[in-house]
Amino acid sequence: MDVLTAMDLLKKKGFKYTDKRRDLLKLFSDEKRYLSAKEVQDALKENYPGLSFDTIYRNLSTFSELDILEETELEGEKKFRFTCPTKEHHHHLICLKCGKTKEINACPMENVTTDLSDFQVTGHKFEIYGVCQVCIN
Known part of the structure; x- marks a missing residue:
């Protein structure tokens, strides 16, 4: 998955294109690893100081439901990353x-x-x- 594909999918599913969503997805594209909602908030707080944890978590959950992100639980905390581009089972x-x-x-x-x-x-x-x-x- 990449940012443009993810944003197109969001648009097709009726979600608004926002700079916050684009920047959130770009973070996952750049990091290429699992991130927690807190890590996302910390990474985006400079550009979006009022961005709430609830808003971030809601967006992460939506992205996960749409198979833009995949999630796992590490040390009792949900973490997210871009869905693998590999279609083969792995x-x-x-x-x-x-x-x-x-x-x-x-x-x-x-x-x-x-x-x-x-x-x-x-x-x-x-x-x-x-x-x-x-x-x-």
Whole structure:
């Protein structure tokens, strides 16, 4: 996902084009990592000093519902990042210090040996947490 594609999708879904939304999305484009609502607020406060946490969180939730952003929970806090451009099924390694991610092209569901015939699986998520080489050094 990129900023222009995301803004076009918002417009198609009936949302107004605003500089705040564009700048919020640009932040995710520039950072390329998971960000919390607080990190977003801190990054945008210079240009938008009155921007409330509630407004940021509402926009992040909307972007997530529209598949512009994907979300995860790290250390009890929701974090967001641009949805992966990769359409192939994959999972992620996530750095707990900087929030950067790396794709994993293997899926643990392939190794599930439990009989799932009495359960309809509609999705799954697999994430590995650790510290990237940049943060270790």
